[in-house]
Every structure is written in C-alpha cells, then in structure tokens.
Amino acid sequence: MIVELDHVKENLNITDGADDALITRLIAAAESHVNRLLGFKMEVEFPANTVPEDLKQAISHLVGHWYENREATIVGVGIASVPYSVQEIVREYRNWSF
Numbered sequence: 001m002i003v004e005l006d007h008v009k010e011n012l013n014i015t016d017g018a019d020d021a022l023i024t025r026l027i028a029a030a031e032s033h034v035n036r037l038l039g040f041k042m043e044v045e046f047p048a049n050t051v052p053e054d055l056k057q058a059i060s061h062l063v064g065h066w067y068e069n070r071e072a073t074i075v076g077v078g079i080a081s082v083p084y085s086v087q088e089i090v091r092e093y094r095n096w097s098f
Helices: 005-012 020-038 053-068 086-091
Strands: none
Touching: 005 020, 005 053, 020 053, 020 086, 053 086
16 A cells, blocks of 8 residues: 555544554555556655655545545535545646546
C-alpha cells in the first residue's frame, strides 16, 4: 500500500482498531481510483516509496470521504467540495494523452 493504515487513522482521528478491516479496504480502493485518475500506477511511476506527499493526502481525503459517507446519497446535509482536494491534487500529476 502507498498509504499506511496508521496514517489514515491519524487523519481520521481514529484511535481504536474496530474499523481497521474496513479502512484497509477503503485504502486499497482509493489507491486504485487515484491510479486510474492519474493514468498510471503510482508504484511504477514513483520508485522506492517516493510517492509525493500530496498524492498520499489525496488518497487519505478519499478514504475519509468514503468512510464518513458510506451510502451513495445523503439526505438533509449540506455538502461542499473541499478546495485542493483529490481532483485538484491528482490533476497536477496526471499523465495526459490526446
């Protein structure tokens, strides 16, 4: 994994291990999603654990969003995009092709 479980739990302010299996699955899904957004595999493009910290944070943001919002819809809650989050971070590293 590019982002470690402990890092994500710290980001989510989670201190117990009750949701470790769920968070681990969310990390794997978020890393896969960010790889597809980038157009390359981070493990290949950035050798020897040199994935930029902002890409790691984008993965953590995505995990946090999926952890807090486990359903496809939310009722009765106002939502706003967070500036400089997943899309904005990934855009800077994306492998564009035309």
